[in-house]
Amino acid sequence: MDCEITGNVNVPSAYIGLRILLVDHDTTSLLNITTILEEHSFKVTAIEQATIALSILREQIDQFDLVMVDVNMPEMN
Numbered sequence: 001m002d003c004e005i006t007g008n009v010n011v012p013s014a015y016i017g018l019r020i021l022l023v024d025h026d027t028t029s030l031l032n033i034t035t036i037l038e039e040h041s042f043k044v045t046a047i048e049q050a051t052i053a054l055s056i057l058r059e060q061i062d063q064f065d066l067v068m069v070d071v072n073m074p075e076m077n
Contacts, residue, residue, distance in 0.1 A: 009040060016041040019063060023053040024070040033068075050075045 020042050024030040027048065034046045045064070047053040050073040057067065 011040045011042075017043060018065045019043045020045070021053060021057060021064045021067045022046045023050060023068065023073070024048065025050070025073055026070070029070070 020037060022030065022033060022037070022044050024033065024046075025048055030046050030048060034044045037044050045056070047056065050069070053069070054076075057064065
């Protein structure tokens with residue numbers, strides 16, 4: 001399914017540069033969401049494997065302002 005977003009989105013200045021850890025096993029979704037977020041000035045670390053994302057989060061918890069995770073991950077839910 002293709003999706004097109006139209007219109008202007010104004011990101012409040014307080015959120016510009018927000019550091020997001022994005023986790024999704026679906027490569028297409030991961031790339032699309034990353035692209036959209038980066039176009040709106042967010043800094044995205046995109047990870048496909050939940051176990052790797054969890055390891056990164058444990059080691060660098062202060063490096064992210066927000067974690068976005070797919071609810072259905074093959075390795076863990």
